[in-house]
Amino acid sequence: MAGVMVYVAIAVFLAGTAYKIYHWIRAPRSSVRLGMFPRPENSFGRGLKLIKDSIVFPQVLDNDRIMWFFVIMLHIVGLGTFIGHMRMLGEFAPLYNWLGKDGMDTLSYIGGGSAGLILLVAVLYLLFRRFKAPYRDISVPEDYLLLLLILLIIMLGDHLRFFAHFDVTDYQAYMKSLITFNPAFPAAIAESGARWVLASHVFTASLLAIYFPFSKLVHFIGSFAANLVRSD
Amino acid sequence: MAEKTINRELANVINVRLNRQLLYYIDICTRCGLCKDACHQYVATGDVTYLPAYRAELIRRVYKKYFTRTGRFMPSLIEGREPDDRLLDELYRTTYACTGCRRCMYYCPFSIDTTWLLGVAKAMLLEAGRGSPILTELAGAAVMKGENIDLFKDVILESLKDTEKEVQQITGDASAQIPVEKTGAQAMYVALAGTHTILPVAVIFHHARLDWTLSLFEAANYGYFLGDNKLAKTIADRIVDEAKRLQVTQIILSECGHAYRVMKFLYEAWAKEKLPFEVKGIVEVMHELVESGKIxxxxxxxxxxxxxxxxxxxxxxxxxxxxxxxxxxxxxxxxxxxxxxxxxxxxxxxxxxxxxxxxxxxxxxxxxxxxxxxxxxxxxxxxxxxxxxxxxxxxxxxxxxxxxxxxxxxxxxxxxxxxxxx
CATH class of the missing domain: 3.40.50 (Rossmann fold)
Incomplete structure (x- = not known):
């Protein structure tokens, strides 16, 4: 069941993202140059500025340092967590040969564990920030719903990390079953009580992926396009 | 039912105006609220309705309610709104209050141009017959002057005589002039209402021995502030037509920020034509005159x-x-x-x-x-x-x-x- 959900989620995420991009480029470009000054002299400068604005958020740093810290944490650690999950597809050979299985397990426990905690704190910060004026007054239910969903995914993930004690080979077996379109939990997971935690983690993450391109989270691609307008 | 149709028509004004950049702005705002420290009006009043994201959100909520799936099926999720009297009142108050300084765009991590979104709001307000009366009146007066310039010309020329005398006194040169309607002049200077924007420039140009002529019109464009691009173009047309008629190679706009923006960045897009003269601001011209040693x-x-x-x-x-x-x-x-x-x-x-x-x-x-x-x-x-x-x-x-x-x-x-x- 959770298996089918994963396929739907990936399909909707990809199709939804493609639709959103189509939806944007279908509209005519503004006939007026909307950029502001100072603006870079050439397209190389524009590219650099785009990367800086979209990855370092210098305007946020200038404006609200605490917010900048948590937002950077959320995005960088979030990206790191996504990459960390890739271990389930297969070991990264150079690192594996150097550290060995035990070393890799320790690394992912420390790395993944701290990432899980950092994400928890960052999302809680963003959530509690919304309870305060004036942020409360500009928030809509979508904002809370997304944060709560992400919070739930993180909490379930942290539970798996700290309390479930599945071996990476079990996750890899599950991932393999997904890739071969024959989704099933391997015995070690299926017989554990924590299988429901994993199923819920996958389920909520799939929900997020489905809603992703249709929500404000579409800024994961839109912000690059919009930040390019700054130097138009 | 009738009200529903009107609301839909108003909402459609947003849809028609949305270009690619505005769609980004609609879709990606996360309502992080960082623009709160960028806006002098929010900072000074603490009134959330002046917070840039809040102002833009008024447009966003109407658009989403009518034109997105989320808005149609679950409007409460994004607090979709109809363009009813309450919304339009709020929009009027906050939109015509915006000074268009775009400081919020600078501080937005996504570079969302709230002023540009409020341009859409103005279009919607005008469609609903709720444009600012004062700006409408001022813009109308400018159009009227353009249509009846022959009636105004003598008065303008008469009042310039006194200013010309002052220029002669200041420069100590009895031949100093304020040229008007001079065909083939290199530059046409477009002043503002009031000789205080003509006198110093006439003195500077006299020193620089610049071949210039003074426009009969003022640079200010209330049609632009009103948010009526067609009207704004008509007002700008007066200057463009005059410059074309006099065959000048450049026009120099007085110290008027929005007039420069209209001529330099907006006019060609509105008119869908390339201007046959260069558009300059008096600030850069004075700087060039100093740099080149002319003054x-x-x-x-x-x-x-x-x-x-x-x-x-x-x-x-x-x-x-x-x-x-x-x-x-x-x-x-x-x-x-x-x-x-x-x-x-x-x-x-x-x-x-x-x-x-x-x-x-x-x-x-x-x-x-x-x-x-x-x-x-x-x-x-x-x-x-x-x-x-x-x-x-x-x-x-x-x-x-x-x-x-x-x-x-x-x-x-x-x-x-x-x-x-x-």
């Missing part, structure tokens, strides 16, 4: 502390940061910079046509608080700013907060400190 400034002639206020339309929206500074610094012994400055400068609170609206007087003077703090911190006695709207606002702030400063235009500063040419 000379008295170095360090002002002893009092001087500071420079970056008008939003001259700085953030046009890119002249260093040119005006080099002129101010050249003549001042004690130049002081405001903090923050350049692209981070605070709006004075007078832009966007707000100074033209008497009902906004109290609000705009209140929202100039940040500018007042900045000026006080410099301890400067003279504030120079090349924008008429800024200067009107600074005059108001000076009076209300007893700043005890003198506000000067850049043209006056340059004209008063010219070294006589041999």
């Amino acid at each position: 000379k400034l008295k170095k360090d002639s002002i002893a009092e502390a001087v500071t420079y206020h970056d008008p939003c339309q001259v700085g953030r929206n046009a890119g002249f940061y260093e040119e005006p500074r080099s002129l101010v610094k050249a003549v001042s012994r004690d130049y002081r910079e405001m903090t923050p400055n350049r692209e981070k400068n605070w709006c004075c609170g007078g832009g966007g046509g707000v100074v033209a609206e008497p009902a906004m007087d109290e609000f705009r003077l209140k929202t100039g608080m940040k500018k007042v703090e900045q000026i006080r911190a410099t301890g400067a006695r003279i504030v120079v700013s090349p924008c008429e709207n800024c200067r009107l606002q600074l005059d108001g702030l000076n009076e209300k907060y007893n700043l005890n400063i003198k506000i000067s235009s850049l043209m006056d500063l340059v004209a008063d400190n010219l070294v006589a040419q041999k």
Whole structure:
């Protein structure tokens, strides 16, 4: 069941993202140059500025340092967590040969564990920030719903990390079953009580992926396009 | 039922106006609220309806309710709204209050241009017959003058005679002129209402031996503030047609931020044609005249502390940061910079046509608080700013907060400190 959900989620995420991009480029470009000054002299400068604005958020740093810290944490650690999950597809050979299985397990426990905690704190910060004026007054239910969903995914993930004690080979077996379109939990997971935690983690993450391109989270691609307008 | 149809038609105004960039702005705002510290109006009033994201959200909620799946099936999720009287009232108050300084765009991590979204709001308000009456009246007067210029011409020429005499006195040259309707002149200067924007420029141009002619029209464009692009184009057409008729190679706009923006960045897109002349601002022209040695400034002639206020339309929206500074610094012994400055400068609170609206007087003077703090911190006695709207606002702030400063235009500063040419 959770298996089918994963396929739907990936399909909707990809199709939804493609639709959103189509939806944007279908509209005519503004006939007026909307950029502001100072603006870079050439397209190389524009590219650099785009990367800086979209990855370092210098305007946020200038404006609200605490917010900048948590937002950077959320995005960088979030990206790191996504990459960390890739271990389930297969070991990264150079690192594996150097550290060995035990070393890799320790690394992912420390790395993944701290990432899980950092994400928890960052999302809680963003959530509690919304309870305060004036942020409360500009928030809509979508904002809370997304944060709560992400919070739930993180909490379930942290539970798996700290309390479930599945071996990476079990996750890899599950991932393999997904890739071969024959989704099933391997015995070690299926017989554990924590299988429901994993199923819920996958389920909520799939929900997020489905809603992703249709929500404000579409800024994961839109912000690059919009930040390019700054130097138009 | 009828009301429903009207609301849908109003919402459709948004849909029609949305181009690619505006769609990004609709879709990606996360309502992080970081724009709260960027807007002088929110900072001064603490009223959330002036927070840029809140203003933009009014448009966003109407659009989403009518044109997105989420909005149609689950409007409560995004708090979708109909363009009813309540929404339009709120939109009117917050949209015509915006000075268009685009400081919120600078501080937005996604570079969302709230002013541009509010341009869509103005289109919707105009469709609903709720445009600002004062701006409509001022724009109408400008169009009327354009259509009946022959009736006005004699009065204008008569009043210029006195100004011409003053130019002759100042320059000590009895042949000094204010040329009007001069075909084939190199440049046509477009002033503002009032000879204070003509006199200093005539003196400067006389010193520079520039081949120029004075436009019969003013640069200001209330159609642009109103948000009616068609009307704004008609007003700008007056100047464009005159320049074409006189076959000038460039037009030079007075110290008027939005007039420069209209001519330089908007007109060609509106008219879908390339202008056969160059568009320049008097700020860059004065800078070029000094750089090329055509005029000379008295170095360090002002002893009092001087500071420079970056008008939003001259700085953030046009890119002249260093040119005006080099002129101010050249003549001042004690130049002081405001903090923050350049692209981070605070709006004075007078832009966007707000100074033209008497009902906004109290609000705009209140929202100039940040500018007042900045000026006080410099301890400067003279504030120079090349924008008429800024200067009107600074005059108001000076009076209300007893700043005890003198506000000067850049043209006056340059004209008063010219070294006589041999």
